[in-house]
Structures are given as C-alpha cells and as structure tokens.
Amino acid sequence: MLKYWRDLENTQYLSEDETRQCQSRKLADIICYAYENNAYYKMRLDAARVDPFKLRYPDDLDRIPILTKRDIRQYQDTLISKGFASGGLMEAKTGGSTGKSVYLYFTEECSEWRNACARRHDRWSGWEVGEPKAYVWGNPKYPVGLKNRLKTFLLSPILYLDTMAVTKDSVHQFAKEWNARKPTLLFGHAHSLYILAKAVIEHGIDEIRPKAIISSSMTLLPHERSLIERTFGLKVFDRYGCEEVGLIASECEMHEGLHINADNLYVEYLNEDGSHVAPGQYGRLVVTDLSNRAMPFIRYQIEDMAVPHKGTCKCGRTLPLMKEVSGRIADFLVKKNGARIAGISLIENSLTKYPGIEQMQIIQHDLDHITLNIARDESFEDGNVQSLVATMRTIFDSDIHIECNFVEEIKPEPNGKYRFSICHIRERVDSSFTAYSC
Known part of the structure; x- marks a missing residue:
C-alpha cells in the first residue's frame, strides 16, 4: 500500500490535462482487458457492436x-475475469446505496x-499515517491474521464504538478508552457521528477531543453536520464511496465540494436518457473502476445522484469536484431501555447475514x-424469516x-433518496433528549 500512497501524494497535483490523459490511458487499458478476458464484457460489447x-x-x-x-x-x-477464481480473491457483500445485496x-x-x-x-483532514483512529460504526471488523493485525497496528490502531447499541454506558466506555488510547481521527457513518454528538452533549463528556472528523457511508444532512461541528469544535470532512468501487470523493480543507478519486475512478453524471448533464445539474452517477481487473466495474450505475462542479479548488489539488451527493439516509432506532441503534448498521448486518x-x-x-419491508430473490429461504425476527428481538426486545x-x-423517496430506516417516534425522543437514560 505504501508504494501506491507515495505516488498518489504527487498525482493529486498533476495538471488537469495530465489527469485526463492518465484517465484516458487507464480507461482504454481496463476496458480492452475486460473485453479480452471477461465473458460478460465480451458478450455485452459484441452485442452492442x-x-x-x-x-x-x-x-x-x-x-x-x-x-x-x-x-x-x-x-x-461471468463477471469474474479469466485467470481468477472467486476462491482466491478477496470477497465482500454489500447492500450498496439502495440496500440491494451483491457479492x-x-x-x-x-x-x-x-x-x-x-x-x-x-490526511486531508489533518490525520497522519500511524496515528490511532476511532470508528463509530456497526458490526466492527477486526483484523484477522498476523499480517493484517501487524498492518493495523503500524498504520492505524483502531478504537470502536459499536453503533448497533449506543447506550449511556457504551458511550462512557468509549470515552474512557479514548482517553487511554488518544486517537486523533474520529471516523464514522454520518448519522452515527450525529448520535454520538448528541450523547456527548447530554452526558457532558469532555474526553472525546479528536484532531479530525470524517463522515462517510450516507448523506450528511445539514443539521447533523452543524451539531457534530458544534459539539467537537471541528469542521467535518465528508466523503462519499461505496463497497463496489471504494472511495469515490472527499472534502478537502477548503470544503468547497468533494474531490473525486480520479486516479482510480472515472465518474460520469447522466440524465435519464443517458446523455451527460451540464455542470451544476443533478445526474445519475455512473462510475468506472480503473484498477479491478478480477471483477471489472465498467460504467457501473450506483443509483445515487450528484452534481458535477466545474472549476478548481483553492487547495491547489486538481482532482475534479462533485457537489450535493444525494443517496443514502437513515433514522436512528430506539430500544425500550433508551439505547439508540444506527439504522444503517442494522441494515448492513441483516443484508450480509441472511x-x-x-x-x-x-x-x-x-x-x-x-x-420489516423485504425484497427477496429466489435464494431466500423461509427459515430466514424466523432467524431474522429472532435477531431483531435480540437487538430490540x-x-x-x-x-x-x-x-x-x-x-x-420523491427526493431520490433511499431510506434504510424510518423512526416515527424520532421527534418524541429528540425533544426529550432522554434516549440514554439507562
């Protein structure tokens, strides 16, 4: 990873022409490779002549x-290229921006x-390689194997707050461990960071003082950003990505939009008829991954929308900008004992488990x-319903x-956003600010 990272520190300042030339070359490489080595793309391109x-x-x-x-x-x-076997590849299963699960x-x-x-x-947020991180996340993934544990220890020791059940006790324990480990970066689902900020205010917790905050995985709503920034006294660095192609775009220190990860991705913004939108207009996001030869994602429709921004950023980086990403939102859910559950964490857990x-x-x-509203395919088994209900009762009551x-x-929704979770008692809980009374 370090050899790639060193190169990337330089390429973010290439001229716009150099960036476009590099992308054009990589596009030609990955698409021609897929045509020669991937049955799916061979079939689709031949059919399209x-x-x-x-x-x-x-x-x-x-x-x-x-x-x-x-x-x-x-x-x-057929989407796995010749020379690769799924058993020898890294695997992930995700719900993506719509909650649709794919391997x-x-x-x-x-x-x-x-x-x-x-x-x-x-690093744009002020964090440096080797400094500890704290994650506000559901279903934390701990490193498996000596190599991965060593890499985590050397590059980014991690502290977790599991958002599957945020209680007064769990937040205080998180603050206690924060004080002991002194992480500098607070990273999490946008709404999970908001839940944490509310808990910090309610319980008067002073120990959680990050140097930087990064929100990810879902739409960061304006009122959530405002509360998080007031609580911790820092600007939030929002980012956008998905499991399928990784990090897509991030805010820099100027907060004038999100810089696209153009070294690794090519992003298009399309109208419903497939034509390209004008700068400043919402378009459907279509992304090409320039590095995944094992399972190429070429012109992949993410089902989120964003606005292309024409112009340069004051930070000096030439990576193109996008604005106003519209896609994933989720309410928190509440247990009888007052604990809050990040809706996105619960959905991710269910989609990967069943x-x-x-x-x-x-x-x-x-x-x-x-x-529970469930869209299923033919592989769904009747027994999964009972297991899912049992899991929910374990989590809630x-x-x-x-x-x-x-x-x-x-x-x-009519605004184009997908709602992972909807809480009809949210206003009641918010107005009383007693959701951590256990």
Missing part, C-alpha cells in the same frame, strides 16, 4: 452499456490501491412495534411486535 480497441477515451465511453446491480446478480460468474470480488493489489487512496484522503435479501427497510412505529412485509422493491 462495439470494438473497444477502436474507441476514443473518454469521448466514446457512452457506447459501452451500463452495468447495474441486477446485472451483477444475474451474471455473477463483490477483487484482488489484494486492488484492495491495497483503494486503501492507499483512502489514506491520502484521510442470503436472498435484495433490499430491506426498517420502520419503527413505537418502542414495541417495528415493520424479546416481546417487540414485528411485522414482515415482502415487497417487489423498495422505492426511493
């Missing part, structure tokens, strides 16, 4: 068909490249009543009333 060796990049990119989550699920096996595969080299990109963007769930949404009507509704799909 496209010869990738004769295209001009990126000018002719719109001649290549869009890749969707449905395509990934339907053509899972992903990538090489260790691709993973190292993505990690290097993330470290570069982490096969066959394409989408899921949790609606909390009251402390003792929730509804043993006598909570749970309704399970099976739906064709979970559609976005």
Whole structure:
C-alpha cells in the first residue's frame, strides 16, 4: 500500500490535462482487458457492436452499456475475469446505496490501491499515517491474521464504538478508552457521528477531543453536520464511496465540494436518457473502476445522484469536484431501555447475514412495534424469516411486535433518496433528549 500512497501524494497535483490523459490511458487499458478476458464484457460489447480497441477515451465511453446491480446478480460468474477464481480473491457483500445485496470480488493489489487512496484522503483532514483512529460504526471488523493485525497496528490502531447499541454506558466506555488510547481521527457513518454528538452533549463528556472528523457511508444532512461541528469544535470532512468501487470523493480543507478519486475512478453524471448533464445539474452517477481487473466495474450505475462542479479548488489539488451527493439516509432506532441503534448498521448486518435479501427497510412505529419491508430473490429461504425476527428481538426486545412485509422493491423517496430506516417516534425522543437514560 505504501508504494501506491507515495505516488498518489504527487498525482493529486498533476495538471488537469495530465489527469485526463492518465484517465484516458487507464480507461482504454481496463476496458480492452475486460473485453479480452471477461465473458460478460465480451458478450455485452459484441452485442452492442462495439470494438473497444477502436474507441476514443473518454469521448466514446457512452457506447459501452451500463452495468447495474441486477446485472451483477444475474451474471455473477461471468463477471469474474479469466485467470481468477472467486476462491482466491478477496470477497465482500454489500447492500450498496439502495440496500440491494451483491457479492463483490477483487484482488489484494486492488484492495491495497483503494486503501492507499483512502489514506491520502484521510490526511486531508489533518490525520497522519500511524496515528490511532476511532470508528463509530456497526458490526466492527477486526483484523484477522498476523499480517493484517501487524498492518493495523503500524498504520492505524483502531478504537470502536459499536453503533448497533449506543447506550449511556457504551458511550462512557468509549470515552474512557479514548482517553487511554488518544486517537486523533474520529471516523464514522454520518448519522452515527450525529448520535454520538448528541450523547456527548447530554452526558457532558469532555474526553472525546479528536484532531479530525470524517463522515462517510450516507448523506450528511445539514443539521447533523452543524451539531457534530458544534459539539467537537471541528469542521467535518465528508466523503462519499461505496463497497463496489471504494472511495469515490472527499472534502478537502477548503470544503468547497468533494474531490473525486480520479486516479482510480472515472465518474460520469447522466440524465435519464443517458446523455451527460451540464455542470451544476443533478445526474445519475455512473462510475468506472480503473484498477479491478478480477471483477471489472465498467460504467457501473450506483443509483445515487450528484452534481458535477466545474472549476478548481483553492487547495491547489486538481482532482475534479462533485457537489450535493444525494443517496443514502437513515433514522436512528430506539430500544425500550433508551439505547439508540444506527439504522444503517442494522441494515448492513441483516443484508450480509441472511442470503436472498435484495433490499430491506426498517420502520419503527413505537418502542414495541417495528415493520420489516423485504425484497427477496429466489435464494431466500423461509427459515430466514424466523432467524431474522429472532435477531431483531435480540437487538430490540424479546416481546417487540414485528411485522414482515415482502415487497417487489423498495422505492426511493420523491427526493431520490433511499431510506434504510424510518423512526416515527424520532421527534418524541429528540425533544426529550432522554434516549440514554439507562
């Protein structure tokens, strides 16, 4: 990872022409490679009568068909390139921005490249390699194996606050461990950071004093940003990405938009008819991963929207900017004992644990009543319903009333955003500020 990171520290200051030339070269490389080594792209490009060796990049990119989550699920096996076996690749399963679960595969080299990109963007916040980090996250992933544990110890020792159950005791324990380990970076789901900020205010906790804060994984709403920044006395560095292609864009110290990770990705903004939007207009995000040869993501439609920004940033970096990403939002959910649960953490846990769930949404009507809206595929087993309900009762309460509704799909709100979780008692809890009374 370090060798990639050193290069990336320099390429963020390339001229715009140099960045475009580098992207054009990488686009040609990955698309021609996929055509020769990947059954899915061979099939799709031949069907579209496209010869990738004769295209001009990126000018002719719109001649290549869009890749969707449905395509990934339907053509899972053919999306893995020749010379790679899924058993020998790194694997991830994600809900993505819509809660639709897909399996992903990538090489260790691709993973190292993505990690290097993330470290570069982490440093924009003021954090330095080797300084401890604190994560506000659900289902924390601890490093497995000596190599990974050593890498974590050397590069970024980690402290976790598990957002699957945020209570007065867990927040105080987090503050105690913070005081002992002295992390400098606070990193988490946007809404989880908001939950933590509210707990810090309510309980008068002074120990949590980061040098930098990075929010990720979902839309950072204006009122959430404001509270987090007031609570910790720092600007939040928002970022945007997804499991499929890694980090897409991040704020720098100027906070004038999010710099696109152009070394590793090519981003398009499209209208519904497939044409490119004008700067300043919302468009559907379509992303090409320039490094994942094992399972190429070429013109992948993420199902989020953003606004391309034309112009340069005062920070001096020439990486292109995007603004106003619109995609993922989730309410917190509340247990009877007052503990809060980050809705996004609960959804991620369910999607990765139970096969066959394409989408899921949790609606909390009251402390003792929730509804699960589930879109499933043919691999979903009836026994998963009982297991899922049992899990929810373990998390919430043993006598909570749970309704399970099976739906064709979970559609976005009128504003285009997908709601992972909806809490109808949120105003009651917020107004009293007693959600940590246990």
